[in-house]
Amino acid sequence: MSKVKYYYDSETLSYKKIEQKKGRRLGIALLSITGSFLAGFILLIIYLNIPQIETPKEKALKRELQNMKLQYGLLNKKMDQIQDVMANIEDRDNNIYRLYFEANPIPEEQRKAGFGGINRYKDLEGFDNSKLITETTKRLDILTKRLVVQSKSLDEIAELAREKGELLSAIPAIQPVNNEDLSRIASGYGVRTDPFTKARKFHYGMDFTAPRGTPVYATGDGRVARADSRSTGYGNHIRIDHGYGYTSLYAHLYKYNVRRGRRVKRGDVIGFVGNTGRSEAPHLHYEIFKDGKRINPINFYYGNLSPEEFGEVLDKAQRENQSLD
Numbered sequence: 001m002s003k004v005k006y007y008y009d010s011e012t013l014s015y016k017k018i019e020q021k022k023g024r025r026l027g028i029a030l031l032s033i034t035g036s037f038l039a040g041f042i043l044l045i046i047y048l049n050i051p052q053i054e055t056p057k058e059k060a061l062k063r064e065l066q067n068m069k070l071q072y073g074l075l076n077k078k079m080d081q082i083q084d085v086m087a088n089i090e091d092r093d094n095n096i097y098r099l100y101f102e103a104n105p106i107p108e109e110q111r112k113a114g115f116g117g118i119n120r121y122k123d124l125e126g127f128d129n130s131k132l133i134t135e136t137t138k139r140l141d142i143l144t145k146r147l148v149v150q151s152k153s154l155d156e157i158a159e160l161a162r163e164k165g166e167l168l169s170a171i172p173a174i175q176p177v178n179n180e181d182l183s184r185i186a187s188g189y190g191v192r193t194d195p196f197t198k199a200r201k202f203h204y205g206m207d208f209t210a211p212r213g214t215p216v217y218a219t220g221d222g223r224v225a226r227a228d229s230r231s232t233g234y235g236n237h238i239r240i241d242h243g244y245g246y247t248s249l250y251a252h253l254y255k256y257n258v259r260r261g262r263r264v265k266r267g268d269v270i271g272f273v274g275n276t277g278r279s280e281a282p283h284l285h286y287e288i289f290k291d292g293k294r295i296n297p298i299n300f301y302y303g304n305l306s307p308e309e310f311g312e313v314l315d316k317a318q319r320e321n322q323s324l325d
């Protein structure tokens with residue numbers, strides 16, 4: 001509170017108040033405000049120019065942050081390596097495995113697709129190192145997705161390989177009797193002379209001459225569909241259902257080694273050569289059906305013949321002669 005000051009007026013012989021001028025008071029106020037600002041500004045300049053004195057905690061945090069950045073850098077380098085390995089596997093998957101099993105290659109966009117829609121990285125935003133962390137996380141997410149796609153593809157390949165393996169072991173692919181010197185092929189598929197009527201007739205199978213009791217082999221994996229003599233002409237015969245539309249038939253048997261319903265593997269002895277049914281001499285009459293139609297068995301001996309041997313078999317089977325039926 002400012003003191004009230006007086007002066008003595010000699011004319012009126014009394015004390016009077018000294019009135020301070022308003023303008024001067026304002027000037028003083030302005031001067032003090034400017035002064036304060038100036039002082040503050042100078043202090044700020046000094047503060048900014050003096051090297052910061054860090055507390056031990058700040059120092060530790062700073063070191064930790066630097067280490068974290070270093071570690072993120074190393075992580076990214078490791079991810080580079082993993083990405084290279086991954087790209088190599090994907091390439092082999094598309095161009096070898098999937099190609100081999102006739103599956104469509106998986107397009108690049110599908111393999112490397114990120115995650116669309118909502119921002120999955122919102123929680124990582126708003127920090128000094130947000131970009132580094134977000135980018136690293138994104139890379140890891142994409143890599144994870146590529147792994148999932150690849151893993152599914154391999155499952156598919158494994159399934160296709162299993163099916164292909166099953167198909168290959170099911171299809172009739174060997175000769176039904178031991179025929180090392182290829183001397184047992186007596187008659188092939190095509191028009192032949194009937195041994196009984198001597199008429200020209202279509203012979204729907206292949207005849208293998210062999211002594212009675214010679215083992216007869218299943219020519220592919222399958223299930224015995226029939227083992228009986230209730231079909232005219234065939235005598236004791238066996239039919240094996242191989243699946244995939246294939247059936248093989250073995251006729252004029254002397255004896256059976258299997259019963260209906262038995263599962264057999266390629267090469268299993270299923271019966272023995274005989275002379276039952278409409279047969280002129282002991283031999284095996286062999287037929288292959290595809291989707292119920294009889295087809296030429298000659299195309300199914302690739303399992304255990306060299307190209308030269310196959311040529312010889314073809315030659316013998318095509319010879320126009322009399323079948324043994």
Ligand SMILES: [Zn+2]
Nearest residue numbers: 207285324325
């Ligand atoms: Zn025949």
